[in-house]
Amino acid sequence: xxxxxxxxxxxxxxxxxxxxxxxxxxxxxxxxxxxxxxxxxxxxxxxxxxxxxxxx
Numbered sequence: 001x002x003x004x005x006x007x008x009x010x011x012x013x014x015x016x017x018x019x020x021x022x023x024x025x026x027x028x029x030x031x032x033x034x035x036x037x038x039x040x041x042x043x044x045x046x047x048x049x050x051x052x053x054x055x056x
Contacts, residue, residue, distance in 0.1 A: 002027045005034035005044050 002024050006013040013031060021029045034043050 001030050003030050003032055003044055005038075006031040007038065008033060008035050 002020060004017060004020050006017070017029050017031050032044060037043060037047060
């Protein structure tokens, strides 16, 4: 699957997801609403970052 941030802009989000689908035709494209995290100056990358060894 390809995870793609979306920003509560239905037309733009749909267009972006369609373009990504063309680039990755054999994958599921999953849009993830990123409005909350973007307000805190981050996005999906920030939510999925690695933890240094020993943190958990």
